[in-house]
Amino acid sequence: MTGAQYRSGVPDNWFVDPVFLGVPGVRRDVPVEDDNPLSWQSDALCAQTDPEAFFPEKGGSTRDAKRICATCDVRDECLEYALQNDERFGIWGGLSERERRKLKRRA
Numbered sequence: 323m324t325g326a327q328y329r330s331g332v333p334d335n336w337f338v339d340p341v342f343l344g345v346p347g348v349r350r351d352v353p354v355e356d357d358n359p360l361s362w363q364s365d366a367l368c369a370q371t372d373p374e375a376f377f378p379e380k381g382g383s384t385r386d387a388k389r390i391c392a393t394c395d396v397r398d399e400c401l402e403y404a405l406q407n408d409e410r411f412g413i414w415g416g417l418s419e420r421e422r423r424k425l426k427r428r429a
């Protein structure tokens with residue numbers, strides 16, 4: 323598929339810049355907001371990789387994204403956030419949409 327035809331499935335808001343969030347240690351002159359529900363994203367491994375792996379096209383492989391999630395320090399926080407916010411698309415906390423739906427049904 324050529325670049326002109328390609329439509330990315332990565333949402334614009336999939337990641338919030340930790341500087342914007344005022345996450346401790348990222349930029350010292352920004353006030354600390356301890357209660358920010360997205361502060362875990364400052365340690366998100368996926369932020370250092372290709373986000374498209376985490377939002378594959380329908381039927382696309384999730385293996386690479388899940389491999390990264392397996393070593394991510396904020397996996398629990400990420401999954402919790404996705405479940406609480408009913409994230410419908412992408413890999414969060416190492417689980418696909420379908421796997422998150424199954425997990426919710428079991429809860």
Ligand code: SF4
Binds near residue numbers: 366367390396
């Ligand atoms: S668990 Fe996966 S999707 Fe969640 S922050 Fe870590 S690398 Fe990103």
